[in-house]
Amino acid sequence: MKFKDFIKEKLIGIFLVIFALATIEIFLMAYPYGNFIKIYIPLTILVVYFIGLMIEYTSKKNFYANLSNTLNNLDEKYLVTEIINTPNFIEGKILKSSLEQIDKSMLEHVNKYKYLQEDYKEYIELWIHEIKIPIAASKMVIENNKNEATKSIDEELNKVEDYIEQALFYARSNTVEKDYYIKASNLKDIINESIKKNKSILIQNKMLINLHDLDRIVHTDSKWIIFILNQIIQNSVKYRKQDNNSGIEIYSKQGKENVILYIKDNGIGIKKGEITRAFEKGFTGTNGRLQNKKSTGIGLYLCKKLCDKLGIAIELSSIQNEGTELRLVFPKNSYINLK
Amino acid sequence: MHKILIVEDDEKLRDELEKFLNNNGYKAESIKKFDNTIHDILKINPDLILLDINLPGADGEFICKEIRKQSNMAIIMVTSRDNELDELISLNYGADHYITKPFNIQILLAKINSLLRRANMSIENSNRIDAKDFTLDMSKNTMEKNNKSIELTKNEFRILKYFVENREKIVSREDIIECLWDSESFIDDNTLTVNITRLRNKLEELGLKELLQTKRGQGYILLKKG
The missing domain is CATH 1.10.10.10 (Winged helix-like DNA-binding domain superfamily/Winged helix DNA-binding domain)
Structure with missing residues (x-):
């Protein structure tokens, strides 16, 4: 709040005072008072009036400067009413109590949706536990009745499983609460697990697997990482070149403050202009529009979201027609950096 | 022949698993009533149990803990709960393995084989x-x-x-x-x-x-x- 702006607002009042003083002056001129009186009366009124204005200005300025400062420094701006002092002028008091009421009703509103979302997430988790049982049963039936037809059904069931898992993690990625459990895990075990999980599509598509330098400990939730790796591996298979040299190389490097996991393929790569958008929700790009790719634009988006939650950085670089490299950067003490 | 007990409340899954294990050289049995599960398991006294967590009555984690107090039989938890915490709890209660549904049956079979082999190392020369x-x-x-x-x-x-x-x-x-x-x-x-x-x-x-x-x-x- 600048002094100039304050005065501008008070302009009408000031003009009225000056007008009143002018009338008083004309009135005084009609009488034979001494010059002292003629100057003293209007001057006193003016000085007192301006002192009043100054007092009003300082108290308002203090309050509003404090308000906007606090607002700028706050991440969660709606908490501002909890921090600022109650002002000593009436408009300020009204403003503060209005803000408090608005905050309260907004919070109630937000809580309602938070609860609804939490409730929905719980239902999804429950549903996913339930649906896994008939899938497991179907897989057992297939195992006991192996033939070409059941083998084909089995492959489809694997896809169903992948979609279900994606739904589970999508639900988890949207909640504020911590669903993960951080413990020390060996990268090698995590990678082996995810390769095994995807073995049927990898073998079918004759993908070469090259794993090295993976014997390192990271602090994370391995189940989440396996899900993230699944998305990446499935992308590598989906966007491979149609030759017989397709493959994935996975290795890790020890940094000073982190462990970096590299997942590199020699697939069709991503167009230069589209790399930055690869993590956007629903972004399918040129590759996604190729035939039979069935790109949903969910996989990498979800990876990024889950990585953010786990405090892991995910980076992507790619050269068109040469391949794509994804890097997961695990901070050394990821439990400190958790959100 | 090793005796394997299936503790699973989904009927179809239980029957198919039983059939599969019987076809693969084990004597599989299953529990069909869950009002006195711990007692029943101890009475049958199998070499290995496949234990579900979500069961009517006592849950699998509790059963696992109680059985460990009295018996050394191999325990594999087979469950649809797929998170680190449940896995840790089960392993802490003394389960030997934790497998999530839907499982890869060959991996389950391999785990059963290796557990039973280890348990019987001294008796048979199954190397x-x-x-x-x-x-x-x-x-x-x-x-x-x-x-x-x-x-x-x-x-x-x-x-x-x-x-x-x-x-x-x-x-x-x-x-x-x-x-x-x-x-x-x-x-x-x-x-x-x-x-x-x-x-x-x-x-x-x-x-x-x-x-x-x-x-x-x-x-x-x-x-x-x-």
Whole structure:
């Protein structure tokens, strides 16, 4: 709040005072008072009036400067009413109590949706536990009745499983609460697990697997990482070149403050202009529009979201027609950096 | 024959699992009423139990804890709860493995095999597999015949073991690759060809060359000599 702006607002009042003083002056001129009186009366009124204005200005300025400062420094701006002092002028008091009421009703509103979302997430988790049982049963039936037809059904069931898992993690990625459990895990075990999980599509598509330098400990939730790796591996298979040299190389490097996991393929790569958008929700790009790719634009988006939650950085670089490299950067003490 | 008890409330899954285990050389039984599960398990006293967590009555984690107090039987938790915390709780209560539904049945079978083998190490010498024409020694990764022993690499050994387990059945190249991948050896097609050739040469050294035959377009078959 600048002094100039304050005065501008008070302009009408000031003009009225000056007008009143002018009338008083004309009135005084009609009488034979001494010059002292003629100057003293209007001057006193003016000085007192301006002192009043100054007092009003300082108290308002203090309050509003404090308000906007606090607002700028706050991440969660709606908490501002909890921090600022109650002002000593009436408009300020009204403003503060209005803000408090608005905050309260907004919070109630937000809580309602938070609860609804939490409730929905719980239902999804429950549903996913339930649906896994008939899938497991179907897989057992297939195992006991192996033939070409059941083998084909089995492959489809694997896809169903992948979609279900994606739904589970999508639900988890949207909640504020911590669903993960951080413990020390060996990268090698995590990678082996995810390769095994995807073995049927990898073998079918004759993908070469090259794993090295993976014997390192990271602090994370391995189940989440396996899900993230699944998305990446499935992308590598989906966007491979149609030759017989397709493959994935996975290795890790020890940094000073982190462990970096590299997942590199020699697939069709991503167009230069589209790399930055690869993590956007629903972004399918040129590759996604190729035939039979069935790109949903969910996989990498979800990876990024889950990585953010786990405090892991995910980076992507790619050269068109040469391949794509994804890097997961695990901070050394990821439990400190958790959100 | 080892006795395996299935503690699972989904009827179909239970029956199919029972059938599968019975077909794979185990004596499988299952619990169908869950009002006194712990008592029933201890009464049947199997070598190994496959234990679900979400059960009517007492839940699997509690059952696992109670059974561990009284018995040393192998326990594999089989559950649809797929998170680290449940896994840790189960392992802390004394479960030997934790497998999530839907499970890869071959991996489950491998875990059952290894648990039971470990439990019975002192009783049986199950490190050796008698394949009639030759013997496999799992502790030394060797193939033996008439006191002649040939060392195999890890992958060759796994391939040969897979052939023995599927004797006189055609196995496809994909089946073999999958089996190797299950034991975390992620080989490709070319490596498999090399391994098969070397395995053939080693079989030839024992005079068993004709045992491993190629079925064009389908895969391989390990025959029985006599």
